[in-house]
Amino acid sequence: MHGKRVLLVIGGGIAAYKTLELIRLLRREGVEIAPVLTEAGAEFVTPLSVAALAGQAVNQELFDLTREAEMGHIQLSRAADLVVVAPATANLMAKLAAGLADDLASTLLLATDKPVLMAPAMNVRMWDHAATRRNRAQLGADGVSFVGPDEGPMACGEFGPGRMAEPPAILAAIRRALGGALQLTDLANPPLAAPAPLAGRRVLVTSGPTHEPIDPVRYIANRSSGAQGTAIAAALRDLGAEVVFVTGPAEVPPPPGVEVVKVETAAEMARAVEAALPVDVAVMAAAVADWRVENGSDRKIKKDGSGRPPSLQMAENTDILATVSQPGPCRPALVVGFAAETHDVIAHATAKRARKGCDWIVANDVSPGTGIMGGTENAVTLITPAGAEEWPRLPKAEVARRLATRVAEALAAPAPLVPPAPR
Structure with a gap:
């Protein structure tokens, strides 16, 4: 993957700490990273730590006067080979599924013509909620790829699916995504979503x-x-x-x-x-x-004294x-x-x-x-x-x-x- 470029969107969740390890693994593979930190993501990891590991300045503001004079959000969304969202919160998934663009991260996701890979992370009840399942299905139909979530204990004390995939698993998914075609999508004639491989089974x-x-x-x-x-x-x-x-x-x-x-x-x-x-x-x-x-x-067996x-x-x-x-x-x-x-x-x-x-x-x-x-x-x-x-x-x-x-x-x-x- 040496020389490939990944636009990495870090959402707001406790799993954001895992993204720092993902950055380290990607840099070791020779991948160039353009990090984007949401407002909520900055509550969990600092811009300084992200920038130090990525070797690039962190992008946070949609209305950055210097960058937006050159349509910076468009350049960011197009310059990468792959867009990775980790952690992908329920909010980020919902925004992209609905086509909303009210901050830098959601605007980049809507403006990009490159493949998008999401690593969801949220509470088990949020992941199982009908709205999230509906958004997940819509994003899949729109061509978004997913890795995880895993199942296990969570920071909130509950157990179930919703844990962000571990960094090595996300790295493997990125390898698979970058190994595929990286040609620009024909936005005028987008490909039809493939039917689910086990539909009807x-x-x-x-x-x-x-x-x-x-x-x-x-x-x-x-x-x-x-x-x-x-x-x-x-x-x-x-x-x-x-x-x-x-x-x-x-x-x-x-x-x-x-x-x-x-x-x-x-x-x-x-x-x-x-x-x-x-x-x-x-x-x-x-x-x-x-x-x-x-x-x-059919009755509790008791000791008989013997x-x-x-x-x-x-x-x-x-x-x-x-x-x-x-x-x-x-x-x-x-x-x-x-x-x-x-x-x-x-x-x-x-x-x-x-x-x-x-x-x-x-x-x-x-x-x-x-x-x-x-x-x-x-x-x-x-x-x-x-x-x-x-x-x-x-x-x-x-x-x-x-x-x-x-x-x-x-x-x-x-x-x-x-x-x-x-x-």
């Missing part, structure tokens, strides 16, 4: 743990938070898919814009999955319990992934399983793919110390008939985006893996 996603009751008070469970499955459902939704989201008792709320089916036990999840078929794609991200308590009690623990008889649960993967008229065109392993990850996952009969397995190492299960990041290996493809450690939202993109590419391939499910 029905996708099933399972997520979260299952709880297998011992008695009305106690149950057997695992440490899955449901964060990765939730992010996958959101990413597939964003590509236009109709998503059926079957979730166990997860720590994170379901994403908006999908059909939610809440379950507790593996047996309930199996029934919900069967009811959702047929679908074009099944992504089985849930951490389903392998066993259930066969002799559970000092001996109760004897629990275990029975194997229905193998949902294997059932969905079986050949037949309701078999999805693509079945993606998950393998959470603590050792010999690739070997176990490869064997699981063959044993279950699914098309792909997303494998990850959840051994103690990785922070994967219940955390905000994931490091996965995608197991396909072609072999093992290791992905770097990324925010779970970025893992989800990559997987959703691969799903869309697989469905668009001339020869699907198996015949699609009948409708």
